[in-house]
Amino acid sequence: MHTFGVDDISENAQRIHGTTFSYFDVKLPDRALPGHAVANTTDLVDRDALREHIVTTLDAMVQEHGLDAVIEALESADGLRIGPATPAGR
Secondary structure: OOOOOHHHEEEEEEEOOOOOEEEEEEOOOOOOOOEEEEEEOOOOOOHHHHHHHHHHHHHHHHHHHOHHHHHHHHHOOOOEEOOOOOOOOO
16 A cells, blocks of 8 residues: 655645645655645644644545545645644644
8 A cells, every 4th residue: 555755745835825725745656747735834833744744644545545536636626635733742
C-alpha cells in the first residue's frame, strides 16, 4: 500500500486569496503533475508540523478510501481539503 512522506509535500504553499487557506503541492505516484492539498495555514504555525499533519491525514485517507480516490481528490480543481490539526495532548 502506498504511503506519503513529508518529502511528497511542498515546503512552500500558495495562499488562497482572501482566506487563511493555502494549496500545498503533493507529489503523486506515477504522475508527472502534483496534486493539491488545501490546509488552513493558521492551524499550526510550524510549517513542518503542518506538512507532517498533511502526510498523516493523506495516509489515513488512503487506508480508508483507497489510493485512487485520494489521488482523484488531490487532482481535482479544488484540491483535497485537509482538516485541522489537533494540538498535542488532545
